[in-house]
Amino acid sequence: MTVEKFHVGKTVIQLVKGDITEQETDAVVNAANPTLMGGGGVDGAIHRKGGPKILEECKKIRETEWPNGLPTGKAVITSGGNLKAKYVIHTVGPIWRGGNHREPELLAEAYYNSLKLAVSKGLKTIAFPSISTGAYGYPIEKASKIALKTVKQFLEKEDKLEKVVFVLFTMHDFKIYKETAKQIF
Ligand code: AR6
Numbered sequence: 001m002t003v004e005k006f007h008v009g010k011t012v013i014q015l016v017k018g019d020i021t022e023q024e025t026d027a028v029v030n031a032a033n034p035t036l037m038g039g040g041g042v043d044g045a046i047h048r049k050g051g052p053k054i055l056e057e058c059k060k061i062r063e064t065e066w067p068n069g070l071p072t073g074k075a076v077i078t079s080g081g082n083l084k085a086k087y088v089i090h091t092v093g094p095i096w097r098g099g100n101h102r103e104p105e106l107l108a109e110a111y112y113n114s115l116k117l118a119v120s121k122g123l124k125t126i127a128f129p130s131i132s133t134g135a136y137g138y139p140i141e142k143a144s145k146i147a148l149k150t151v152k153q154f155l156e157k158e159d160k161l162e163k164v165v166f167v168l169f170t171m172h173d174f175k176i177y178k179e180t181a182k183q184i185f
Pocket of ligand 1 (some may be wrong): 018019020021031038039040041042043044045047093129130131132133134136137138157167168169170173177
């Protein structure tokens, strides 16, 4: 099985093995970098499939709201361009530097601020990739605990979301999230 389901109150937490750009949730989250100008991994895939509209909106955000770049842990929203998702929430996870440089706190903020932004826009469903565990080098066992705990804590106080999906790109990553989720939910 490559789909697992858990619940926090009325909200369904789903773990799936798949591609974030194929999700039909209201929003998909982009594991971006502070420039908001695209990159590899999830970021590259989202901009490639979503088309130029997303980048245009990111440029506007840089010109207006965040001229020096989006700080780690913060989140902003654009339309989803050609994606199935209506919106992309761009957040920046921390680069892993051994674990003593506020990485856990900043990773939790990236998830928390993305969820908060989704709720503030009235969205009901959101899909996350495993933020920071690719190019940014965050060990995935540690990252999965923070990701799932942060979502749980958020949903215990906020019941407006119907579904939160974690999209894991490989079977290996999916299994790690599944084991972590069994401990947390
Ligand atoms: N769908 C779901 N997950 C994916 C996909 C996909 N299409 N592609 C990769 N992953 P990364 P980061 C997984 O590197 O670590 C970019 O260049 C991947 O296997 O996308 O936060 C940005 O511009 C990994 O488990 O994000 C930044 O500079 C996870 O998604 C930097 O990388 C995250 O990998 C951000 O690094």
